[in-house]
Amino acid sequence: MAATTQHAPPAALPGTAPAPAHRTRKAARRRQLGACGVLMAPFFALLVTVFLIPVGTAVYLSFYGDDHPGLGFGAARTIFVGFRSYTAVLTDPTFLSGLGTVALYCLVYIPLMVIGSLALALLLDSGVVRLRASAQLGLFLPHAVPGIIAALIWLYLYTPGISPVVELFAKADITIDFLGLHTVLPSIVNIALWSNLGYNMVVFYAALQAVPREVIEASVVDGAGPVRTALQVKTPLVRASIVMVAMFTLIWGLQLFTEPMLLSQSSPMISSRFSPSMYIYDAAFTRNNYSLAAAASVVLLLCTIALSYAVTRWTSRLDRTEEAR
Amino acid sequence: MPGRRSRRSVLAAMAALPLTGALSACSGQGATTAGSTSGTTRITFWSALRGSQQVVDAFNRTHDRVQVDFQQIPSGTQGGYAKLSNAARAGNAPDVATIEYPQIPGFAIDGVARDISGMISDTLKAKLLPQALGLTTFQGRTFSVPLDVEPMVMHYRADLFEQYGLHVPRTWDEFAELAHTVRRKAPKRRLALFPTDSLATPFAAYCWQAGAQWFDTSHGAWNVSLADAPTRRVASYWQKLMDEDVVFVNAMDSRQYDAQVADGLVLTRLTGAWDAGAQMKAQPGLKGKWRIAPLPQWDESRPAVGTHGGSTFAVTKDSRHPEAAMEFIEWQVSHPDALRARLSSGASSQYPAVPGLVPVDRKAFDRSYYGGQDIYTLFDQEARKIRDGWVWGPRMTATGKVMQDGFARVSGGQGSLIDAVRAAQDGTMPDLKALGLSTTQHST
Numbered sequence: 001m002a003a004t005t006q007h008a009p010p011a012a013l014p015g016t017a018p019a020p021a022h023r024t025r026k027a028a029r030r031r032q033l034g035a036c037g038v039l040m041a042p043f044f045a046l047l048v049t050v051f052l053i054p055v056g057t058a059v060y061l062s063f064y065g066d067d068h069p070g071l072g073f074g075a076a077r078t079i080f081v082g083f084r085s086y087t088a089v090l091t092d093p094t095f096l097s098g099l100g101t102v103a104l105y106c107l108v109y110i111p112l113m114v115i116g117s118l119a120l121a122l123l124l125d126s127g128v129v130r131l132r133a134s135a136q137l138g139l140f141l142p143h144a145v146p147g148i149i150a151a152l153i154w155l156y157l158y159t160p161g162i163s164p165v166v167e168l169f170a171k172a173d174i175t176i177d178f179l180g181l182h183t184v185l186p187s188i189v190n191i192a193l194w195s196n197l198g199y200n201m202v203v204f205y206a207a208l209q210a211v212p213r214e215v216i217e218a219s220v221v222d223g224a225g226p227v228r229t230a231l232q233v234k235t236p237l238v239r240a241s242i243v244m245v246a247m248f249t250l251i252w253g254l255q256l257f258t259e260p261m262l263l264s265q266s267s268p269m270i271s272s273r274f275s276p277s278m279y280i281y282d283a284a285f286t287r288n289n290y291s292l293a294a295a296a297s298v299v300l301l302l303c304t305i306a307l308s309y310a311v312t313r314w315t316s317r318l319d320r321t322e323e324a325r
Numbered sequence: 326m327p328g329r330r331s332r333r334s335v336l337a338a339m340a341a342l343p344l345t346g347a348l349s350a351c352s353g354q355g356a357t358t359a360g361s362t363s364g365t366t367r368i369t370f371w372s373a374l375r376g377s378q379q380v381v382d383a384f385n386r387t388h389d390r391v392q393v394d395f396q397q398i399p400s401g402t403q404g405g406y407a408k409l410s411n412a413a414r415a416g417n418a419p420d421v422a423t424i425e426y427p428q429i430p431g432f433a434i435d436g437v438a439r440d441i442s443g444m445i446s447d448t449l450k451a452k453l454l455p456q457a458l459g460l461t462t463f464q465g466r467t468f469s470v471p472l473d474v475e476p477m478v479m480h481y482r483a484d485l486f487e488q489y490g491l492h493v494p495r496t497w498d499e500f501a502e503l504a505h506t507v508r509r510k511a512p513k514r515r516l517a518l519f520p521t522d523s524l525a526t527p528f529a530a531y532c533w534q535a536g537a538q539w540f541d542t543s544h545g546a547w548n549v550s551l552a553d554a555p556t557r558r559v560a561s562y563w564q565k566l567m568d569e570d571v572v573f574v575n576a577m578d579s580r581q582y583d584a585q586v587a588d589g590l591v592l593t594r595l596t597g598a599w600d601a602g603a604q605m606k607a608q609p610g611l612k613g614k615w616r617i618a619p620l621p622q623w624d625e626s627r628p629a630v631g632t633h634g635g636s637t638f639a640v641t642k643d644s645r646h647p648e649a650a651m652e653f654i655e656w657q658v659s660h661p662d663a664l665r666a667r668l669s670s671g672a673s674s675q676y677p678a679v680p681g682l683v684p685v686d687r688k689a690f691d692r693s694y695y696g697g698q699d700i701y702t703l704f705d706q707e708a709r710k711i712r713d714g715w716v717w718g719p720r721m722t723a724t725g726k727v728m729q730d731g732f733a734r735v736s737g738g739q740g741s742l743i744d745a746v747r748a749a750q751d752g753t754m755p756d757l758k759a760l761g762l763s764t765t766q767h768s769t
């Protein structure tokens with residue numbers, strides 16, 4: 001903060017002659033820079049304190065750790081351990097299976113989320129739906145429920161013995177275990193969909209509002225039906241939003257934590273190292289292995305960055321080929 | 326950015342939980358040190374054990390020089406161990422902490438428990454059951470003092486055994502045969518449960534009995550061999566019983582299991598000696614129906630058992646008064662008054678690590694639940710059979726968790742017991758290596 005205020009323009013002294021043109025330009029430039037600095041300062045202050053410093057600490061922790069030579073009963077000392085923690089994480093089958101779980105989760109969740117929310121937004125935009133405002137509100141409402149409460153609600157609905165849903169199925173002679181070996185992942189996808197579908201729908205809906213009406217009118221005049229208009233005219237025009245939603249959903253999916261953490265209370269099928277984030281939590285707080293937890297965090301961060309970059313690159317290449325056409 | 330903010334707030338809430346624990350720990354200790362007066366040494370003591378307050382009161386009444394401030398904390402897996410670790414990291418662990426056997430190596434390596442080899446008196450050493458002291462001693466260094474040690478025994482429903490004309494099995498072969506007989510005579514009942522969760526897994530105790538050595542420190546490195554020959558034998562034995570559907574396979578810490586015991590669906594409980602007292606409290610209605618017998622043996626000519634449960638007391642590295650802490654611990658584990666005070670809080674069938682205290686336990690124990698059976702004579706015999714040389718691992722909670730996760734999947738129809746054991750080994754090695762420990766491993 002202090003550094004940036006230095007750039008603040010000096011107050012004009014009264015009685016001085018009007019400055020030459022190039023000096024006023026210079027002063028205006030400096031003022032602009034100063035304003036820039038003041039306005040950006042909070043952002044950079046936060047970036048440094050809540051992002052760069054924690055990330056730096058994690059990287060530091062992953063390379064330096066308590067060393068317990070031999071059987072480990074002697075005095076421990078903090079030393080540079082190099083890639084030891086990374087080797088441990090990357091050879092840990094429980095971490096790799098966590099990555100596998102999250103990959104599977106993303107493969108199921110992202111398409112369902114993007115297609116589902118886009119379809120809902122297109123429906124609302126087409127004007128087919130009556131009571132558009134209340135429909136929007138109803139769909140958006142779950143997003144206002146904090147993730148932990150959502151997981152609790154669903155935990156109630158999933159747990160055999162207390163769930164009215166399971167009981168209803170049982171009355172119809174269908175035994176269903178939402179928290180079984182093969183059903184637990186779909187159950188988590190379901191919670192995430194319920195929470196976030198409405199939010200992404202609003203994003204798409206807002207993007208659709210920006211589509212010029214003339215384009216749509218033109219397509220209608222050209223004889224496109226409502227379905228064709230939606231799929232071949234509107235959808236390509238909101239591609240930027242689709243990419244953004246897909247990317248955020250991906251980032252969020254990779255950090256899967258709250259839902260499985262809570263569901264693990266009542267399902268033995270969710271292990272304590274179910275997802276990479278749960279692995280990190282377990283490494284830090286059950287195994288007291290901060291170096292390992294830090295290394296796993298950095299690996300997860302790198303995976304996230306790499307995947308986000310890949311998505312961006314891929315879509316920009318698509319854009320370029322489209323332009324070339 | 327859907328959900329991102331909500332995720333953060335959840336994380337913040339979760340992070341805050343252990344924090345508040347640590348904070349209250351700080352304030353707790355601050356208050357006690359402020360209250361110290363010259364002449365008396367004040368020490369703090371954390372425990373989740375029932376009756377600890379009574380023991381502390383009795384100690385404070387009879388001692389002037391040392392006074393103890395007691396704080397009841399949640400049991401280890403319920404957050405007690407996390408609380409202790411956090412406090413130690415912050416440099417304000419209590420003087421005396423309660424640690425169960427499987428967690429001792431971990432707390433010793435992390436530098437929470439102090440090496441008390443030089444402080445533990447020879448008289449106390451001589452009083453303790455050697456196998457119990459062996460479990461708290463590594464490389465000749467002792468890290469905590471055992472309070473109780475709990476040999477595995479077989480609790481059984483005498484009334485149902487009589488009703489179906491069953492004999493108490495003495496070997497595991499007889500036990501397997503009996504399991505089939507029970508299934509045949511009473512299709513809804515089973516002889517036993519194979520627990521898929523379980524606090525300090527009876528499975529480890531079965532392997533211990535059979536001669537397994539999951540962890541070995543005798544060659545200066547942690548040799549990990551979870552799937553050694555005795556373990557494979559135990560795993561295939563229980564796997565067979567499970568495949569033949571002659572035992573229940575579910576969690577022990579569950580309503581399902583409570584119902585299985587309450588309704589007489591399960592005829593035996595294979596647990597530590599302490600469970601006799603726990604059973605009296607949990608199922609008062611079954612008074613007179615249970616008896617206790619030795620755990621079945623693999624080889625009757627060379628009897629052995631493992632243990633299930635039991636606690637120890639450690640002096641922490643943070644302690645500023647280790648001698649006073651040691652004095653309190655010694656009194657607590659070996660003085661009859663301490664035991665009487667503990668037992669005054671309710672029925673207990675603990676087996677003391679100082680066998681000289683057994684008469685106190687025997688006198689206090691109400692035998693009517695077990696039809697007048699003198700269970701302490703049995704415990705005495707069984708405690709002497711505890712196989713010496715068992716070593717728990719450096720990250721036993723985590724190792725056990727991975728194994729349980731595997732067991733849970735077995736009960737869901739995926740994989741086998743030995744797969745779960747191997748997975749536990751694979752999930753443990755990276756952890757130990759990341760700590761910098763010297764390790765070797767054997768997968769056969």
